[in-house]
Amino acid sequence: MENLSQLTTEMRMEDIELDTLSSLEIVKYMNEEDKKVAFAVEKELPKIAKAVDLITEKLNNGGRLFYIGAGTSGRLGILDASECPPTFGTDSSLVQGIIAGGPQAIMQAVENAEDSVELGREDIEKRNISQGDVVVGLAASGRTPYVIGALQEAKARAAATITISCNANDKISKIADVAINILVGPEVLAGSTRLKAGTAQKMALNMLSTGAMIRLGKVYGNLMVAVQATNEKLRERVKRIIMETTNVSYDTATKLSEQANGDATVAIIMAKTGLDAEAARNLLANSNGSIRKAIN
Structure with missing residues (x-):
């Protein structure tokens, strides 16, 4: 023992x-x-x-x-x-x-x-x-x-x-x-x-x-850009993240979030590149999910 x-x-x-x-x-x-x-x-x-x-x-x-x-x-x-x-x-x-x-x-x-x-x-x-x-x-x-x-x-x-x-x-x-x-x-x-x-x-x-x-690129700056917008609090957080990373208004962030189906990563790429949601999503996929790589 x-x-x-x-x-x-x-x-x-x-x-x-x-x-x-x-x-x-x-x-x-x-x-x-x-x-x-x-x-x-x-x-x-x-x-x-x-x-x-x-x-x-x-x-x-x-x-x-x-x-x-x-x-x-x-x-x-x-x-x-x-x-x-x-x-x-x-x-x-x-x-x-x-x-x-x-x-x-x-x-x-x-x-x-x-x-x-x-x-x-x-x-x-x-x-x-x-x-x-x-x-x-x-x-x-x-x-x-x-x-x-x-x-x-x-x-x-x-x-x-x-x-x-x-x-x-x-x-x-x-x-x-x-x-x-x-x-x-x-x-x-x-x-x-x-x-x-x-x-x-x-x-x-x-x-x-x-x-x-x-x-792995799941974070942009020090923001949880990959957070899942599964409730009202998180949906608002996604909008704030979009606003903070792209300097857009609340209304624009809301529209981008809706177009990206609540995916902050896709919305940020849309705002920074001018791409539509589908193109932004494809770019993100080709960058192994990293926003920084996708934008660069």
């Missing part, structure tokens, strides 16, 4: 009686620890940037991005994946989150799912992951059997592998093309890796997906 007490993420930070503190004292204590997370992430920026480059390369060549984890780590991967279609206008199959125990485990823990190496392998096999894809293994401890099995299977299929953990002496790094180790130290609530470790993983995931999408 492995001695988990040696893992940083399982250690007790100090002998403090949390249950005797006031609410303000508790949140101040947590806030002081949370301040350390960004500095821990900062130390891993070169590796995170390398991972962004790897993801960009794979997606640019028709591959897919998979996040895989158990418990909190798995839920964070699913959260990041689910945000990509509305934010960047991607197909839901491009970035996918996989959690030990399946969809049921998103809301409720599935007993022993994370302990199965074979289940991790099966979940990779089910999705026909191959050489063109990239798999990001998420495990705060760095040694979750489910994640190890998934990474081993991904590696056997020649997929690119990236790992994110919060322990120095982790196991998953040994299976990674790029290993990201964000050392946030013990948790305020001993062993509760949904706290600092979870925050660190979320910050890294934000960088991986956002960085890759920027590199």
Whole structure:
């Protein structure tokens, strides 16, 4: 039986009686620890940037991005994946989150799912992951059997592998093309890796997906030009984006948005080139979805 007490993420930070503190004292204590997370992430920026480059390369060549984890780590991967279609206008199959125990485990823990190496392998096999894809293994401890099995299977299929953990002496790094180790130290609530470790993983995931999408041309300047106008708020955002990038009036932006069926990328190209919607859409397609390349 492995001695988990040696893992940083399982250690007790100090002998403090949390249950005797006031609410303000508790949140101040947590806030002081949370301040350390960004500095821990900062130390891993070169590796995170390398991972962004790897993801960009794979997606640019028709591959897919998979996040895989158990418990909190798995839920964070699913959260990041689910945000990509509305934010960047991607197909839901491009970035996918996989959690030990399946969809049921998103809301409720599935007993022993994370302990199965074979289940991790099966979940990779089910999705026909191959050489063109990239798999990001998420495990705060760095040694979750489910994640190890998934990474081993991904590696056997020649997929690119990236790992994110919060322990120095982790196991998953040994299976990674790029290993990201964000050392946030013990948790305020001993062993509760949904706290600092979870925050660190979320910050890294934000960088991986956002960085890759920027590199793929899904962003123009610092605007979410590929956002899907699925409700009134987002329809108005599309108009504002058109106005900010082309200096047209609100009425003109509204007309351009309508002609482009709510696609800000197409509307911006129309405004900057004088093309109609169909020609702008073809130009965008020939530029791999990058507005800047299309306009240039």
